[in-house]
Each structure stands twice: as structure tokens, then as C-alpha cells.
Amino acid sequence: MVSPGSLNGRAAYSRLRRWFARQARPLPWRGETDPYRVWVSEILLVQTTATVAAKRYPRFLRRFPTLASLARAPLAEVRKEWEGLGYYHRARYLCQAARLITVEHGGVFPTAYAAVHALPGVGDYVAAAIMNFCFGGRIPPIDANVARVAARLFAIRGDVRSGKVRASIRQHLQALMSTGRGSLWTDALIEVGALVCTPRQPRCERCPLRADCCAYQHGKVAEYGLPRNPPARRDVNVACGIIRRADGRILIAQRPESGLLPGLWEFPGGKRKGHEPLAATCRREIKEELGITVIVDSKRMVIRHAYSHYNVRLHVFECRYRCGAPCALGCQRFRWARLGDLDRYAFPAADRQIIAAIEGGSSS
Numbered sequence: 477m478v479s480p481g482s483l484n485g486r487a488a489y490s491r492l493r494r495w496f497a498r499q500a501r502p503l504p505w506r507g508e509t510d511p512y513r514v515w516v517s518e519i520l521l522v523q524t525t526a527t528v529a530a531k532r533y534p535r536f537l538r539r540f541p542t543l544a545s546l547a548r549a550p551l552a553e554v555r556k557e558w559e560g561l562g563y564y565h566r567a568r569y570l571c572q573a574a575r576l577i578t579v580e581h582g583g584v585f586p587t588a589y590a591a592v593h594a595l596p597g598v599g600d601y602v603a604a605a606i607m608n609f610c611f612g613g614r615i616p617p618i619d620a621n622v623a624r625v626a627a628r629l630f631a632i633r634g635d636v637r638s639g640k641v642r643a644s645i646r647q648h649l650q651a652l653m654s655t656g657r658g659s660l661w662t663d664a665l666i667e668v669g670a671l672v673c674t675p676r677q678p679r680c681e682r683c684p685l686r687a688d689c690c691a692y693q694h695g696k697v698a699e700y701g702l703p704r705n706p707p708a709r710r711d712v713n714v715a716c717g718i719i720r721r722a723d724g725r726i727l728i729a730q731r732p733e734s735g736l737l738p739g740l741w742e743f744p745g746g747k748r749k750g751h752e753p754l755a756a757t758c759r760r761e762i763k764e765e766l767g768i769t770v771i772v773d774s775k776r777m778v779i780r781h782a783y784s785h786y787n788v789r790l791h792v793f794e795c796r797y798r799c800g801a802p803c804a805l806g807c808q809r810f811r812w813a814r815l816g817d818l819d820r821y822a823f824p825a826a827d828r829q830i831i832a833a834i835e836g837g838s839s840s
Contacts, residue, residue, distance in 0.1 A: 483629070483630070483652060483688050484688070485651070485652045485653075485654065485655035485656070486655045486656070487688075488652070488685060488688050489655050489656035489660070489661070491684040491685065491687075492660070492661070492664045492665075492668070492684050492685065493656070493660055493664070494684070495664070495668075495684035496660065496663065496664040496667060496684075499667065499671065500663065500664075500667055501526070501667065501670075501671075503526060503530050504517075504530055504533050504534055505517035505533060506663070508609065509609060509610050510610070511585035511587075511606055511610040511611075512542065512543045512546075512585055513537065514605070514606055514609045514610055515573075515585070515598075515602070515606055516533065516536060516537065516540075516570070517529070517533055518601075518602045518605050518606065519566050519569070519570060519597060519602065520532060520533055520536070520561070520566075522563065522566060522602070523562065523563045523784075524561055524562065524563075526670070528561070532561060535557070536557055539553075539557050540554070540557070543574055543577060543578070543583065543585065544578070544583055546570060546571065546574040547571075547574035547575045547577070547578040547583075549571065551567070551568060551571050551739065552739075552822065554567045554568075554570060554571050555567045555568075555739055555740065555822040556820075556821070556822040558822070559822045559823065559828075560825055560828070562825075564737055564738055564739065564740060564822075565597070565738055566597060568596075568597075568733070568738065568739065569595075569596040569597025569598075570597065572596040572597070573595040573596045573597060573598065576595060576596065577595070585610075587610075587611050589603055589604075589607050589613065589615065592606050592607065600617075600618070601617045601618060601619050602617075603615075604616060604617035604618075604662075605617040605662060607658075608658035608659045608661075608662045609659045609662070612657075612658065612659075613658050614650075614653045614654065614658035614661070615650075615653075615658070616645075616646050616649035616650055616653055616661075616662075617662050618642060618645055618646060618649070619666065619669075620636070620669070621665070621666050621668075621669025621670050621673075622645075622649070622662075622665045622666060622669060623636040623637075623641075623642065623645055623701070624636060624669050624673055624675065624701035624702070625665050625668050625669045625673045625685070625701070626645045626648060626649055626665075626701075627641070627645060627691075627700045627701035628673060628678075628689055628690075628691040628692070628697055628700045628701045629648075629685060629688060629689050629690065629691070630644075630645075630648045630690060631690035631691055631694070631696075631700060632644050632645060632648070632700065633699070633700065635702075635703050635704045636701055636702065636703055637703045637704075649661075649665075668683060668684065668685065673685075673701070675701070675702060678697055680692050680697060707785075709782075709785060709786050709787055710785070710786045710787070711786065711787050711788075711789065712747060712748075712786050712787070712788050712789070713747070713748040713754065713757075713788075713789050713791065714745060714746060714747050714748065714757075714788055714789070714790045714791065715745050715746070715748060715754045715755070715757040715758035715761065715790075715791045715792075715793065716742070716743040716744060716745025716746075716758065716761075716790060716791075716792055716793070716830075717743060717744060717745055717758050717759075717762055717770060717772065717792075717793050717794075717795035718743055718776060718792065718793070718794050718795060718830065718834065719743075719744065719762070719768075719770055719795045719796070719797055720794075720795070720796060720797065721797050721812055722797075724814070724815070725812040725813060725814055726743075726812070726813055726814075726815060726818070726834075727743075727744060727766070727797070727802065727810060727811070727812055727813075728741045728742065728743060728744070728810065728811050728813055728818070728821065729741065729742060729743075729744045729765060729766060729804070729807040729808075729809070729810045729811075730742075730807055730808040730809045730810070730811075731807060731808070732806075732807065732808060733808070736783070737824050739808070739822075740822050740823060740824050740827075741811075741821040741822060741823050741827070742823060742824060742827050743792070743827055743830055744761065744762045744765050744766055744807070744810075745757075745758055745761045745762065745765075746761035746764070746765065746806075747761075754775075754791045754793075755772040755775075755793060757791075758770075758772050758791070758793045758795065759772050762795070763800075764805065764806055765805055765806035765807055766800075766802045766803065766804070766805060766806075766807070766810060767800055767801070767802060767803045767805050768797065768798070768799070768800035768801070768802050769798045769799050769800050770795040770796060770797055770798055771795060771796040771798050772793050772794075772795050773793065773794040773795060773796065774793070774794050775791060775792065775793050775794075776792045776793060776794050776830075776833065777792045777829075777830070777833055778790065778791050778792070779792065779826045779829050779830070781825065781826045788826070790826050792830055792833075815834060815835065818831050819831075
């Protein structure tokens with residue numbers, strides 16, 4: 477491991493700055509210093525690729541151009557705007573934080589690291605990034621890209637996700653970032669990790685830091701900067717129903733505020749138990765969730781969807797409402813909705829595929 481002060485920070489900063497001026501991607505938040513806009517971009521980038529975030533960032537700001545407009549917005553509207561981005565807790569945190577800033581900070585984004593870090597949904601990385609880009613801070617924001625670059629640069633061994641390794645990386649970067657603008661260090665290190673110092677097959681010959689990189693100098697780049705292999709992803713089977721009433725309306729339910737996909741609407745259903753027939757899963761889960769009995773007819777489609785730790789096969793059945801008064805037993809609320817009104821509700825991506833199939837009259 478290289479000691480924190482052994483690298484010439486000014487020389488590295490100069491090379492990094494020149495490289496960044498030529499190679500940086502033209503992302504819509506690049507160069508932004510308004511804390512509200514930077515905050516939105518950083519929350520978007522948590523668990524979302526830069527390509528997807530770059531498309532949705534301008535749209536989100538058109539809908540909620542100021543912190544005040546976000547603070548006034550109902551959570552349902554923010555969730556609807558967030559539809560398709562995943563990790564839906566982020567939408568709720570944005571609303572909570574905007575309202576907290578309005579109440580506790582007079583509608584002005586806080587400028588102290590501790591106050592920024594205390595906002596709902598803001599962790600070490602996002603708080604440090606906001607301080608660097610908006611308030612001249614030099615606190616190292618460490619995401620996966622920065623952690624990988626630093627681990628190779630300073631020859632720091634171990635799983636880059638571990639607290640011990642992250643602490644060592646932070647110490648090294650803190651010394652490095654004592655020279656130059658914190659915002660440039662942050663932006664450029666992220667770009668090096670995204671474009672050059674990739675997990676597999678890094679393009680070391682193009683790296684502005686190769687002369688400083690301990691792993692490169694010793695020909696051991698592949699030995700540093702990677703997490704341990706994650707456990708194998710498990711497969712989960714889920715069954716849900718398109719429940720139609722005599723007047724053509726379809727029953728939808730809103731998920732609880734805690735857990736996976738919080739507060740989103742969905743077609744009722746749930747996980748299969750053991751080797752239970754999937755039609756029986758659909759019937760049982762609907763009974764447990766809404767207290768009604770349905771007749772399960774044909775299977776409409778199967779949707780495959782991947783989450784962070786498991787893969788889902790969603791089996792979708794056509795169902796007829798038979799009896800019972802719907803009540804919210806395993807959900808927040810329910811609605812008998814017209815097909816044409818479903819676009820008003822925020823659904824997960826898999827359920828959006830079901831809606832598209834219903835509207836198109838197709839099956840798959």
C-alpha cells in the first residue's frame with residue numbers, strides 16, 4: 477500500500493484536469509453548482525446508470541424546477557415522475573428532504589456538511605458530492621468508480637465495499653484532494669473509473685493517472701479495486717391477477733410504504749409457496765391481500781425481471797371477480813380503475829408491461 481502523502485497531488489491534478497477537459501462526457505448536470513439541481517442529479521445516480529439518469533434529469537427538473545415546487549408536490553406525483561427508475565425509496569426521500577429544508581432551513585439548501593448529510597436519503601457520497609460541487613468542499617465522495625480507481629492508484633487490497641477498505645481509500649483521497657478543486661477531483665475520478673479504469677479490461681494506456689498508479693507500475697491492476705464475488709442470485713416465482721369486474725374496471729392495489737417498491741400500484745398477487753400451482757398462488761395471494769375470491773382463468777403472460785439480489789418470474793393470470801368486499805388487508809389502498817385511467821398511477825416496470833399488453837390486446 478502506498479502512503480497517503482507519497483503521490484504528487486499537484487502533478488496528478490494537472491494531468492487529470494487536462495484529460496478531463498478533453499474526455500469528459502457531456503452530461504446535463506456537468507458544471508452545475510445549484511445545490512437543488514446537484515442534489516437531484518446525485519439522487520438520480522444512486523443505483524441508476526448515467527445514461528438513464530441523463531435522459532430523466534431534464535424531465536424531472538421541468539416537472540419540479542425548484543426546491544419549493546418539489547416540497548409542494550404530493551408524493552404520488554413525484555412517484556409518477558420517478559416511474560421506471562427503480563429504488564423508489566428515493567422519490568419519498570426527495571419529498572421528505574424538500575419539506576424538511578422548507579421547514580427547518582427556510583427553503584434554503586443547507587451549506588454545512590452535517591446538515592446536508594442529515595437530509596433523508598443523503599448518505600456519505602451524496603453529501604460529499606454536494607459539498608464539492610456547490611460549496612467548495614474537498615471531502616472525497618466515494619462511489620464504486622472512485623473506490624476502484626483509488627484502490628488501484630494506492631494499491632489498497634481488499635473488497636472495495638468493506639468499511640475498512642473504504643476508510644483507507646478515504647484517508648488517501650483526503651490527502652490527494654488537498655490540492656486543486658474538490659469538484660474537479662470528484663468529476664474527473666468518476667470519469668476515469670467510468671471510461672478508463674473499468675472493472676474488467678481497464679484501458680491503462682489511456683489513463684491520465686497511469687504514471688502515478690502503483691497497481692499499474694507493478695503490473696497488478698487486476699488484483700485491486702474489485703468487490704468479492706456476490707452470492708448467486710436466487711429465482712422467485714410470483715403470480716398476479718388481472719381482475720376484471722362486470723363493468724370492465726380492473727382491480728389494482730397500492731403497495732405498503734415499507735419494503736420493495738414502496739407506495740407503487742400493482743396488479744394484486746404475491747410469491748409462490750413451495751411447489752404450489754401458480755394459479756393457486758394467484759388465488760390465495762389475492763384473498764390474503766384484498767379479502768376477495770376470484771376465478772383464475774388463463775395465464776396471460778410471463779414477465780422476467782431482475783432485482784439486485786434475485787430474479788423474478790411474474791406469472792400473470794386473467795381473473796374474474798367472484799365474491800367478497802375488497803378491503804386493504806395486505807396493501808395500503810385499492811382501486812377499481814378504468815383501463816384508460818391506469819396511466820395516472822405509478823406502477824413498477826413489470827406491471828407497466830402488463831398494462832401495455834392489456835391495451836394492445838396481446839399476450840406473450
